[in-house]
Amino acid sequence: MEFYEVINNRRTIREFEVKPIPQDVLSRILDAGLKAPSSDHLRQWAPVALTERETIEAVAKEIHPLSCHIQKPVTPQQEMFKIAFPKQQSMLAEAGCLLLPYFKQSSSLYKPENVFTLIHFGATWALIENMLLAATAEGLGCAIHIPVGEETSAIQKILGAAKDYVLPALIAVGYPAPDAQTPTQVSATVAEKVHWNRW
Ligand SMILES: Cc1cc2nc3c(=O)[nH]c(=O)nc-3n(C[C@H](O)[C@H](O)[C@H](O)COP(=O)(O)O)c2cc1C
Numbered sequence: 014m015e016f017y018e019v020i021n022n023r024r025t026i027r028e029f030e031v032k033p034i035p036q037d038v039l040s041r042i043l044d045a046g047l048k049a050p051s052s053d054h055l056r057q058w059a060p061v062a063l064t065e066r067e068t069i070e071a072v073a074k075e076i077h078p079l080s081c082h083i084q085k086p087v088t089p090q091q092e093m094f095k096i097a098f099p100k101q102q103s104m105l106a107e108a109g110c111l112l113l114p115y116f117k118q119s120s121s122l123y124k125p126e127n128v129f130t131l132i133h134f135g136a137t138w139a140l141i142e143n144m145l146l147a148a149t150a151e152g153l154g155c156a157i158h159i160p161v162g163e164e165t166s167a168i169q170k171i172l173g174a175a176k177d178y179v180l181p182a183l184i185a186v187g188y189p190a191p192d193a194q195t196p197t198q199v200s201a202t203v204a205e206k207v208h209w210n211r212w
Pocket of ligand 1: 026157159
């Protein structure tokens with residue numbers, strides 16, 4: 014797929030066909046992630062790739078679907094909430110692979126002194142975006158889930174990640190279900206958003 018086609022085709026997919034993804038495809042996606050720019054050129058990432066159905070389902074079980082009371086969405090954001098909230102668990106359980114982009118964080122991520130103390134968190138989102146685009150190029154879809162409440166510690170009990178590593182998000186990768194729902198995308202064009210030369 015041509016680069017700008019990948020950019021334009023990437024959408025969040027929250028419904029997958031439950032089937033495995035070949036190892037070589039996953040390796041290319043992970044390799045794309047690991048080629049992302051990194052703060053201080055440290056690349057202090059340790060992604061965990063879950064491909065075993067049993068482990069994928071055990072992790073998904075710890076994520077709680079949210080109830081959404083929006084019946085008739087008016088805005089694209091409400092449309093997204095209506096689709097996304099109830100699928101937070103199933104989109105992970107149906108994935109062919111769960112990518113868990115752990116990164117090393119020595120200072121507190123939750124009480125940052127300034128943006129500099131967030132650089133490794135920032136670099137991890139560069140890794141994540143590279144993987145989202147690579148998955149799109151491979152004909153796969155992805156969904157993101159940000160762990161909340163007790164979800165992080167429950168996942169930690171299953172995986173036993175090193176203590177100074179943080180999991181900022183879970184990325185579900187899979188073959189999009191033929192009827193997967195995608196909300197209207199919020200418009201963000203150069204004409205609407207960009208300030209040229211001064212604010
Ligand atoms: C930082 C970040 C956090 C997100 N968290 C979640 C999440 O917890 N659950 C979810 O279903 N989608 C999550 N998303 C996906 C967004 O809802 C999605 O990107 C947005 O609705 C636009 O849709 P698109 O990706 O198809 O363009 C997240 C995306 C980003 C960038």
